Amino acid sequence: MKCVIALMQHETNTFSPEPTTLGDFGRMFGCEKPPAGDEAIQVVAGVDMAVNAFIDLARAQGWDMDVPVAAWAEPGGLVEDAAFDALSDRICASISTGCDVVMLDLHGAMTTASYPDAEAELLSRIRVINPDVPIAVALDFHANLSQEFYDAATVVTGYRTYPHVDMYETGERAGRALLKVMKTDVDHELVSGWLPMLTHMIMQSPSFEPMKSIMDRAIEAEATGEVTTASVFGGFPLADAPQTGLSIVVSGEKGSPAHHGLLGELLKMAWAARHDFVYHPESLEETLTHSKTLTKGPIVLADHGDNSGAGGPHDNMAVLKMALNLGLDNLAVAPVPDPETVEQMWLAGEGHEIEVLLGGKVECPNLSILNEPLRIKGRVKKLVSGQFSITADMMTGMQFDLGRSAVLETDHAEIIVCEERTEPFDPAFFTYAGIDPTQKRYLLLKSRQHFRAGFEDMAAHILLVAGPGICSSDYGQFQFENLTRPMFPLDHDATVEPMDF
Numbered sequence: 001m002k003c004v005i006a007l008m009q010h011e012t013n014t015f016s017p018e019p020t021t022l023g024d025f026g027r028m029f030g031c032e033k034p035p036a037g038d039e040a041i042q043v044v045a046g047v048d049m050a051v052n053a054f055i056d057l058a059r060a061q062g063w064d065m066d067v068p069v070a071a072w073a074e075p076g077g078l079v080e081d082a083a084f085d086a087l088s089d090r091i092c093a094s095i096s097t098g099c100d101v102v103m104l105d106l107h108g109a110m111t112t113a114s115y116p117d118a119e120a121e122l123l124s125r126i127r128v129i130n131p132d133v134p135i136a137v138a139l140d141f142h143a144n145l146s147q148e149f150y151d152a153a154t155v156v157t158g159y160r161t162y163p164h165v166d167m168y169e170t171g172e173r174a175g176r177a178l179l180k181v182m183k184t185d186v187d188h189e190l191v192s193g194w195l196p197m198l199t200h201m202i203m204q205s206p207s208f209e210p211m212k213s214i215m216d217r218a219i220e221a222e223a224t225g226e227v228t229t230a231s232v233f234g235g236f237p238l239a240d241a242p243q244t245g246l247s248i249v250v251s252g253e254k255g256s257p258a259h260h261g262l263l264g265e266l267l268k269m270a271w272a273a274r275h276d277f278v279y280h281p282e283s284l285e286e287t288l289t290h291s292k293t294l295t296k297g298p299i300v301l302a303d304h305g306d307n308s309g310a311g312g313p314h315d316n317m318a319v320l321k322m323a324l325n326l327g328l329d330n331l332a333v334a335p336v337p338d339p340e341t342v343e344q345m346w347l348a349g350e351g352h353e354i355e356v357l358l359g360g361k362v363e364c365p366n367l368s369i370l371n372e373p374l375r376i377k378g379r380v381k382k383l384v385s386g387q388f389s390i391t392a393d394m395m396t397g398m399q400f401d402l403g404r405s406a407v408l409e410t411d412h413a414e415i416i417v418c419e420e421r422t423e424p425f426d427p428a429f430f431t432y433a434g435i436d437p438t439q440k441r442y443l444l445l446k447s448r449q450h451f452r453a454g455f456e457d458m459a460a461h462i463l464l465v466a467g468p469g470i471c472s473s474d475y476g477q478f479q480f481e482n483l484t485r486p487m488f489p490l491d492h493d494a495t496v497e498p499m500d501f
């Protein structure tokens with residue numbers, strides 16, 4: 001038996017001005033281009049990711065294994081067609097030499113200039129080469145997927161958590177289902193459903209309602225054997241593509257009413273809860289003013305409008321500017337990606353006073369927001385390299401490299417500046433620069449949910465801050481052109497037919 005295992009993950013924010021290149025898919029692993037073969041296995045070794053569950057399964061089964069690519073890029077703008085072709089060519093070339101099983105660790109919301117649903121395109125290319133090979137896919141909870149994708153896959157599972165702390169388990173679930181399909185004579189089928197709902201990501205987490213009941217029911221049905229797999233995908237709303245929306249996929253024995261029934265039940269639950277998935281943010285000034293009334297720290301200020309983890313440039317300074325204007329004190333700011341300022345601070349050297357134009361470098365023409373630098377004076381407190389490893393429950397064991405970094409100290413804040421953009425979800429995003437987050441009154445970071453993996457336990461308070469940016473929860477700001485319409489809540493007249501369930 002030979003299996004082909006590949007990792008190809010990207011969440012594409014189609015409103016981002018920054019295209020995603022082939023090099024971006026290797027940078028996460030410290031490689032110039034996405035690694036392959038033994039190097040691919042080595043860079044993901046020990047990291048909590050689905051691809052490792054696939055590798056462990058192949059080893060346990062004694063299968064020959066080829067890993068043609070391990071590619072993971074930080075969420076961002078459209079993936080360049082050439083990058084997608086290069087990655088899918090590697091996977092297809094491996095499959096074309098002959099294989100019995102394919103296991104893929106994909107995101108599910110990758111979009112390129114030519115392919116709005118890049119994962120469906122990948123699977124269709126595989127099916128041209130081998131129409132019958134079993135394909136198991138583990139996906140992110142934020143997948144936006146089309147019927148074409150589900151028609152081409154054999155097994156599909158999705159993360160059940162947000163923050164995503166069950167990546168490896170999602171791979172294990174896909175592997176278990178795959179073995180069941182391969183080892184029994186019973187015909188197996190996937191059934192899927194999609195709803196015209198742009199759920200607010202801040203309301204999507206299965207940790208709380210309204211998603212909790214829906215996900216719990218899916219988990220129960222899979223655990224008790226009622227169905228083979230059941231996965232609920234909240235969707236990624238910042239993708240202007242026809243398949244964007246909430247979707248559910250359930251599998252079981254062909255002809256059995258159980259999985260069809262469960263699919264309808266879950267779709268009904270999600271649609272009935274659509275108003276509860278709508279987030280109503282308060283103003284930035286209101287939230288920051290409220291934060292001053294709280295007595296105990298650390299207070300996490302989670303700016304979710306410009307968040308690298310949802311494809312944002314991560315350098316909008318509006319929240320920091322207002323926080324300083326309102327007099328917030330003892331503030332630590334998680335790494336702001338700004339290579340120019342880093343260069344300036346490294347040239348100045350530790351201990352020197354400096355004035356910089358911080359952040360605000362990436363223009364966002366798709367949105368009518370002003371992204372401008374913050375002019376700020378301070379002292380270069382520390383220069384440091386940006387390497388550290390993750391100890392929180394999400395992507396545990398992953399090595400990060402934010403590039404050269406520096407800490408700018410002012411009377412009221414310590415601001416980390418770095419070269420690479422990444423969503424902070426682990427205390428190491430502060431400690432690597434010598435800042436103890438537990439000793440700060442305020443922790444200002446750009447994140448929507450993933451920060452909870454590393455900061456929820458230490459925070460006395462968590463405030464969600466509606467900063468401006470291309471990850472805004474105000475969907476009315478975005479010019480959607482390719483979205484299926486009507487779409488709730490953009491269109492309150494969006495409906496689904498009872499027969500759709």
Ligand SMILES: [Zn+2]
Pocket residue numbers: 140141142164
């Ligand atoms: Zn996600």
